[in-house]
Amino acid sequence: MKENYLHHKAQGIRNRSLMVLMALAGISSVAQAQSIASTPKQIGTVDAVINSLSNQQSINPMARSVANTNGLETIVSHVHNKDGQVSITGRAADSNNSTFFLKGTNKSLRGYMIKHDSKRAFEYSTDANGIVSMVEVPISKVVPDYDAKWISATNAATATITSAIHPVYSAFAQRQAPHIGPYNNEDVTKLESKPGSPWVFYLNTTAVMSGSTPLNGVTKENMYRAWQVVASQYSMYNINITTNAAVYNAAKSANILRTGVINFVNQDGRSFAPLSSFGTTSAGTLYRNPSSGFDYGYGIGMTAAHEVGHQMGMSHDHGGTGGEYFEGIAAYQWGPIMGNYWMGANWGASLWTWSKGEYNTATNFEDDLRIMNVNESVPYVTDDNASGKALVINNTGVIGPKDNFGQIEKTGDTDAFTFTVTGNGKLDLKIDPIEYFGMLDVDAKIYNSANTVVASSNKSVNRSAEFVALNLPAGNYRLVITGGAEGTPKNGFSNYSSLGYYAMSGTLVGATPPVEVVLTSGVGLANQSGAAGSWNYYAIDVPTGKTSVVFSINGSNGDADLFSQLTTKPTTTAYKCKSDGSTSVETCTVNAPSAGRYYLGVYGYSAYTGLTVKATVN
Template sequence: MKNHTYKKSFNAKPRTFNTGLLCALLLSAFNVTAADGARQEIGTAQALIRSLGAQHANPNASFMRSGEVSTAKNKHLDTEITDYQLKDGLVSVSGKARGSANSHFYLKGTEKNLRGYLVRHDEKKAYEYSTDAKGIVSVTEVAISKVVPDLDENWLKATSFNTLAGAIHPVYSPMALRQARHIGPYNNEDVTKLESKPGSPWVFYLNHSAVMSGTTPLNGVTKENMYRVWQIVADQYSMYNINITTNPAVYNAAKSANILRTGVLNFVNQDGRSNAPLSSFGTTAAGTLYRNPSSGFDYGYGIGMTAAHEIGHQMGMNHDRGGSGGEYFEGIAAYQWGPIMGNYWMGSQWAASRWTWSKGEYNTASNFEDDLRIMNVNESIPYVADDNPSGKNLSLDSAGNINPVANFGQIERTGDTDTFNFTVTGNGRLDLKIDPIEYFGMLDVDAKIYNSANTLVASSNKAVNRSAEFIALNLSAGNYRLVIAGGAEGTPSNGFSNYSSLGYYGMKGTLTGSTPPADIMLTSGVALSNQSAATGTWKYYAIDVPAGKTSIVFNVNGANGDADIYSQLSVKPTTSSYKCKSDGSTSVETCTVNAPSAGRYYLGVYAYSAFNSLTVKATVN
């Protein structure tokens, strides 16, 4: 599994300091209290931040050369700073040990709480920087495996990979139709420009330039394989508002804006043990991802899981230990579940495997870190907004079909539920399947149906299958709620809870006896003719748009009256709430929504004056 490196690319304008004043400050602030290898107090966090800023501005002005610490005795503290940012009281520093190319140094935090590490790989030594309640920074020598958890050579020797050649790969759900950018099979996208959440200020960069020749992968690896690596990482972090990208321009822009919201994982064009420095997100200290094409998994599947695991270390997570796996918990075969920070290789024969974040609920756990909290609270990465906070209507066409292009959602947080309302007017029948639609997702679907009296009518959470399904469910007339949640199996101590049963789902099926929709459904590029309306009235149309489309163009064409058009996502537009509009003085109107989000778009045609023989069309590009 795993590694690290650096990228010298951020050059924020550093503070400047008077050299004499700097030396005086450091001589008074820094107090070494212990010998090499033991705990040493090196001064206040504030003074250290300032000295590192000065060192970045002038590499020859290292505080270790100011006289207060002997570099001969404390050479592990002498560093070269390559990246430095102080913004709104928050600092990020990256570099290496002076004169040691095979090393890395990184710190982040505030003037009251600064933490980080220095690792000298050739010497297999590591040092931890921490701050006490008074703001005094100390340096302590620690085991290198504490900082780079996947450098346990004995683990490789003790682990058999004989089963990897026959690994069972995930299968795309037929409902995976680009409901989000990372969902669905590869479709000839430029793998050097992938983004899971464009526009997010939180960015994690998969730097695969070393295994690419332009837009072509090296070593016989396919573009689809490269897509899957990105896709798996996007799956595992989809509950957070962080853009997983392969585009260096996106990363560099985010890093310049706020380096503390960024991270980087470097692909390496050779075999080796991938690894990453602990808690290095928010700095330019990078993880290293070796190619290992002979591991038995295809490059996309195996390398994608390893990337997700290594980024977990960079976010601050240690290994999920326990059972016979020791340092790497091997999961629970009866439920085909395990923690992604454990030994995910052991699930290579599980057809319905789920590898998720953990907080050590299984009975042999010895690491009780709350992975989701670490990312959300410690690293300040926000969750995505709830896409269904108060319920929405199940989307049906005139034949009662339930299409996953319009009927999908995301369970974003532990305990989140999504509600879909529907009405049966006579004796109805529901046939419905609900699938997790992420390729390497974490969601186990739990679905329940309640009637208007809030009585449970039916439920489904298929065992070791991850889907939910209702077959030939007879429903009497009335109003119903379909409630979708993250599922659980077994018990938390011997199975898994809904703690990180998170991710996207889609729905497909039919509902007979249902209230027909009032909206007229459009097909992309197909004109609907002979439309008419009286003055002052509206006619509504709808079209379902998958994710990843470049635009939707709405137009109407008529020779009489005055038809104005308005479009809106998810709800019917008004003259004051719309994504686009066109309200000229004739019945020839066009409006465009660029880079549309996935979902149902409504077109409202308002008769400013009566019209007939109008043609209505929507084209999804």
């Protein structure tokens, strides 16, 4: 079907057809009495609803009185109807302070009408026969942070807000991904966590910025950290958390159902967001709240992550003394991000994750990760270590965080790193989560060649793992990293949402030098040689969002051929790109490379010497 984006003037467009359908369904001013209707009212077929909202006529809003309608007449501002996917956004005709949206397919629609001033809400759903129905629901179901219980929960946490212990960057956080590491003079209006992803969530900071300068004495670093918190909480998904309006607009034009937006507001207030509004132009609202003692980076970031969670379809995690907002488990410094994250603001190693209600006072058993991945169709990122990697150890035994990092992307994901010890070895190694406000609790185990665990670490209430002066006899070993858990799910947390980036740093005495040499982007490695029929391997790590990686070799004699591959070493028949001419001057390019370790293999078709090997990440 042809895609339509309808941007109308202030007078809007009255939807006569939908009004008539609602009237026929018996939705009158009587139905909007004080009691909330318990019986759904049929509106019409999915096709009828879509057509009535898409094919409208503009009329003067003064031409007829809204009072004579049923009060649910709709003014539509955006329509997306393409390839069977539908997203429609607008407001109630009789209220500027209202929200209306439907989304789904040409077979099934769901959505809400929200009247903020009167605090009334109506839910739309589709039955098995393709009939769209509407029923009035409590507004707290649709806009969860309107609930009056929020006030007591927030008051209880106020004392901890001003004394909050803010996250501290790991020394290992060195831009392994765009959102990792301290602020480094980036343009805070152009931030992107996963450049190039078609799934985009826009943090619209326009109202709290003057050009590229934050208002209200807020620093650029504050703004960066607010974005960084949200990027960390959603990093397991292939969704680009951005402050760049152009990136959002392009993604919205391509497929609005893959986008969302939350608007920063330059005043104090209670932040809120419409449930399941991702995939529409219905935005969340994020107030600045400096008078509440919020640290703008940490506090606003956590609030944004929580409200974006509502837009993704997640309700509050209840239970315990926190009631509507579960307060977490202090013994493990853990809680759900959809609970009251401020209750643990003075925990030094706080861990706030997605939840499926495993704790013992839970009353909400929604599977947060499934809601985002299945209900909202946001894909997980690709596994960056599906079949194991060699631990990168330089010639002096140093294990560095720029060469040794990864991401636990899904529940139960494991990342393996192999290494060999000759003689008697000694390992000193620390593995840190490296996202600013991440969800990962690191669990690490070391296996020998008999697949026996020889050492393990998951530091209690300290999200890192560490091996100190670990003696290892000669042999082959495998370091396995996964998301950790503490206590029991009923009183503690599982590895359900123990997800995110990690990096490691340390030394290994007695290690066999790595088979491959790790290259620095754009820096040639000279004086390489090889015999006829031999392979020499090199590696380079490519972060997310790069446009290309170019491999090259340059020599004056012999015939060296060039092959590259992602994750595993290339062969003459398995490669991402190759160049195998009759000389030792070769180059090949991988465009739009996936993130991960690329191996460059040099094959000696005939013997060569004096070769320079280079890989450049653009």
